Amino acid sequence: MELRTADAFMQAGVSAILIRRAILEAQKFIDEERPLSTTKFMTDGRSVFLEIADDSGDTKLLDLFNKQYAFKRIIEASLKGVDFEGIAPVRWWPHSRSQRIVLDPEKSFGQPIDSESGVPTAALSAAAKAEGSPEAAARAWQVPVQSVLRAVKFETELAEAA
Numbered sequence: 001m002e003l004r005t006a007d008a009f010m011q012a013g014v015s016a017i018l019i020r021r022a023i024l025e026a027q028k029f030i031d032e033e034r035p036l037s038t039t040k041f042m043t044d045g046r047s048v049f050l051e052i053a054d055d056s057g058d059t060k061l062l063d064l065f066n067k068q069y070a071f072k073r074i075i076e077a078s079l080k081g082v083d084f085e086g087i088a089p090v091r092w093w094p095h096s097r098s099q100r101i102v103l104d105p106e107k108s109f110g111q112p113i114d115s116e117s118g119v120p121t122a123a124l125s126a127a128a129k130a131e132g133s134p135e136a137a138a139r140a141w142q143v144p145v146q147s148v149l150r151a152v153k154f155e156t157e158l159a160e161a162a
Helices: 002-011 016-029 072-078 121-131 135-139 145-161
Strands: 041-043 046-052 057-063 068-071 083-085 088-092
Touching: 002 016, 002 041, 016 046, 057 145, 121 135, 121 145
Parallel strands: none
Antiparallel strands: 041 046, 046 057, 057 068, 083 088
């Protein structure tokens, strides 16, 4: 189990050296030889958080590298829209699932795609511009018009934010 957790951390972008450090730090807080197999951990890809229950039963998140407690609500809010498999983040819905735009490293090399059609948002948006309308782009890509409209909206917001 500990190896599976370590592998999930590596898949999330945490180096093997930092994982070893997290194990050593976690052993200071919980009385287990193999803490990764027995305790709830989270990662944001940069740090490892250990969920610890205090005497009152409330849980806190301890950043094992900074040795500081993180505000659980803030950490959880920053991970909102992120799908996890175990402890590892596997896909991100930048706005919300209802917007149907997702970044998934298993699809289209992690670029934003329309989740309904699976087509990259950049391609659909460019097609709408080249074809002259979302309807023409939808016909060209054989996708619903809503997929093109979502993609155009997403790419426009992305360009405005840059």
